[in-house]
Amino acid sequence: MGFTIPGRHARGRLVRLGPVLDDVLAAHAYPPPIERVLASALVLAALLGSTLKLEDGQLTLQAQTENGVISLLVADYKNGELRGYAKFDADRLAELGPNPSLFGLFGKGYLAITFDQAVTGERYQGIVPLEGESLAHAAELYFFQSEQIPSIIRIATRHDAGEGCYAAGLMLQHLPEGEVGRERLHVRHDHPEWEHVQALAVTLQDEELTDAGLPLTDIVWRLFHEEDEVRVTEAAPLAKGCRCDLAHIRSVIGRFPPEERADMADDQGIIGVDCAFCSRIFPLAVDSFA
Structure with missing residues (x-):
């Protein structure tokens, strides 16, 4: 689901994957660390892909390295359908323990984010290093470098015995020039509205994001109920989709x-x-x- 906070010149999206994530992971027998990073990539693909305004547009994430445990991680989104997979070295993964870091999994790698607009034929791509603690941090770097849009991206995953894997994410951005907001932040020295939104967003807990019993609209209410106006758009359905033919x-x-x-x-x-x-x-x- 999407939302905007006009008084703060901000927009956001929330995504939670439950059964659709199980459907994607069921095609593979990935170890838990690989499941978690692929789940994060699928959430990120849904957050970014759902911003596509034209029908049949596709968003593709590709994390790659030459010397990492994970040599290739791919996730994409098209028309509400998600798919993804990972190639990895099982022997090297076992040496890292149960909770490897992003650097432990990828080493010195990069994240490529590609937007394909099928209707117009436009295609553009941004590439950033896989730095920081998570794919979410790498995506924040992409928006800062390639789009010059200050962004907060939070992704959480959890696995309950007998209930499958859950993953969810929040993306919050300053509205770029030409939308409801004002001029981009990089041309200003003060931006109290964005600092205020950031301060609220970082209070969100991982347990709230992945709680299947907590509606996404309630998360928006918890974070921003003191704002004068918050506009919410209806959540779009997500499904597993593979286009092999x-x-x-x-x-x-x-x-x-x-x-x-x-x-x-x-x-x-x-x-x-x-x-x-x-x-x-x-x-x-x-x-x-x-």
Whole structure:
């Protein structure tokens, strides 16, 4: 759900993932540290992706490193659908203990945030180092460097035995020039409205964010009930979505020369193409290609 605080020139979004997160994670048998970081990435993708104003736009997060335990982490959002996966070294992960740091997982890596506007064909990307304590901190750096929009991003995860994994997040931003707000903060020396909003936002506890029994509207009320006006937009539904398609996969494999397709096949003449997002394997018979 989204909200704006006109008197403070601020806008925000809240996202909580429950069953949809379980649906995404169920396709993989990730260890808890990998589940937590992927859950954080999915929350971040939902927070950022839900700001897309045009239909069929896509937001993609990609965290990558050459020497980290996690070599690749991907999450994306399109039309309310989320998907994600991680590639990691299980042996090195086991050496880090149960609660590895962001640096322990990625080492010296980077976070790429890509917005694709399908309707207009526009595509823009920002890349920032994976620094700080979390993906949320890296995303704050992205907005500061690439968008020049002061932002607060809070992400919390928890796992209850028998109830699955929960993850939730808050994104709060100063309204940029051209919206309801005023000029950007970087051209001003005083910005008491933003400092006030920040002070309220940091009081939010992780337990509140991930509490499935606490409506998101109640969180907004707890934080900002003393403001003159808070405008809330209805929460949009989220679902697991994977866009793997057998016809598309066949067309891609069909572009390879026959001898290369033969090399891809197993002893039974089957090319197994797996989707990293949903872990499905698509069997294609070599002799089925004309």
